[in-house]
Amino acid sequence: MFPPVNQEDQDDQACEVHFTRQDRYRDRPRLEDVVAAETGLGLVDGAAGRLVLRGYDLDDLADWSFEAVLALLWTGLTPTAMTEADIRRELGAARGHVFLRAERLLPVTDGLAPVEAMRFLLSSLTDAERIPHHILAVAAAPVFAAAIARRAAGQSPVAPDASLGQSADFLHMLHGELPGEDRARALDSYLVTVADHGLNASTFAARVIASTRAGLFSSVVGGLCALKGPLHGGAPGPVLDMLDAIGTEANIRPWIAATLARGERLMGFGHRIYRVRDPRADVLKGVVGTLRDSAARIAFAEAVEAEALAQLAEKKPLRPLETNVEFYTALVLEALGFPRDSFTNVFAVGRMAGWTAHVLEQEAQGRLIRPQSRYVGPMPERATAAG
Missing domain, CATH: 1.10.230.10 (Cytochrome P450-Terp, domain 2)
Structure with missing residues (x-):
């Protein structure tokens, strides 16, 4: 895929434009500066040091709740419009639903690294789930992350409290006690800060998978697999x-x-x-x-x-x-008391907001992402001789 050229260059000179664009990127085999998707979700302006989410600078969102930012990102992408209160209520119920699965499957994760355990538990979510998949994925992430961290410490998982917001309940499930308001607000700010960051590696992976119509759960698991890499989420x-x-x-x-x-x-x-x-x-x-x-x-x-x-x-x-x-x-x-080997999972709890929004947006666009590659290997001898 190459950046668009002027419309006047795309008519009678189509072949010429094709080769010109290939030549332009012949020495740049990676995807830097290549537009691979159109999105209304986020803008990363590296030159200006600016991150915009749906028309808001990150600085203006820092005091928002995680649920409020979800409502912003999901605007126009869900079957029905959802307010911050709607999302808080549905996430609370969904956390209780998925906790039963976490309890049952946790022993199978023994011996796995925390992010591998998260990958396994997220993979247990199936396309047949009755709870809206974007809600269930976002609700499941903190339940799984907290349960994995507690089991690694030799502790039993703590059942979620549906009356709490996502951040407060995450800390409650991790520590077994209600957090102070300042700590819950601090985690809210962190989750908002990492909720979305343009077409980063994990989000791009999720969109590619979503473009095949594999479903939301397969897409976010793919996002987590990309986040696992030390060049992305492991630092x-x-x-x-x-x-x-x-x-x-x-x-x-x-x-x-x-x-x-x-x-x-x-x-x-x-x-x-x-x-x-x-x-x-x-x-x-x-x-x-x-x-x-x-x-x-x-x-x-x-x-x-x-x-x-x-x-x-x-x-x-x-x-x-x-x-x-x-x-x-x-x-x-x-x-906030998170073990350092669980940091990637906590990152995933926040980035699940962006992954789900991008998956919903990609599914609405309905087009398979299929870029081209430039072949640099040998040609068959017969074809070379004939040429």
Whole structure:
């Protein structure tokens, strides 16, 4: 697939345009800058450091509930219009429904990594489910993630409370007690921040699968499989490993200098798309400031951030490397008590909003995603000789 050309170039010169566009991208075999879908859901503007969801800047959504952002993303895509209250009520009921399945299947996940256990449990959702599939997928994710984390800690799963919002119930199912309002609000902000981020690898995977009419559950499982990769959703945990390795304030400067001298990456800095600020990092930095019980850890992390940015600017002045979402994600999720090996699953709980919206949008468009490839292998000898 290639970017569109002017309409006047698409008539009598169709063949010429075809070859011209192929030549233009001959040295770029990947999909950078190639438009692969049209969407009304989100805009990622890396040059401006801006993330827009359905006409709202992320900064304006930071105080919204997760359910309110779901209502925004699902607008016009569900069979009936749904308000924030509708979604909260239906998610609560669906969490109770799926918990029974989690209890039954959890023993089968023993020995699996948390994200592999999540993949298995999500795969148990079938196309015959009577609850609307977009509701069930979003409701199931925190139930499964909390149950997996508790079983790894040798604890029994906690049944959901349908009267709670998604974020408060997620923390309740993880810790076995009702969270404070500040902690529930902090998790809400995190889930909103990661709800959608354009045509990233996992969302693109989900849309490709949806375009085959495989169904929503198959699509979001495919999204999770892409999120599992360390180049996409597996990075927040290593940010904490980095902070642990640095250890003390006195060690910050020499540790960072030695790491950069070895040509190694500092976890939580730089982004493939954003060339200036990552707006998600800005939102989560504000969230971190509300978690007072982790003040010492956060102050240490902020000192690491300041020194890292200073050394990166000095070492690579022509390449902007700012703090990215991974850095403050790690601090927020650690402060909320999530085990670091469960961070990818928590990411999936938030991104399930975007996956389901993109799947619904792709299904409505009804067109199979079938890009072309450029063959670079050998040709049969006979064909070569004949030519």
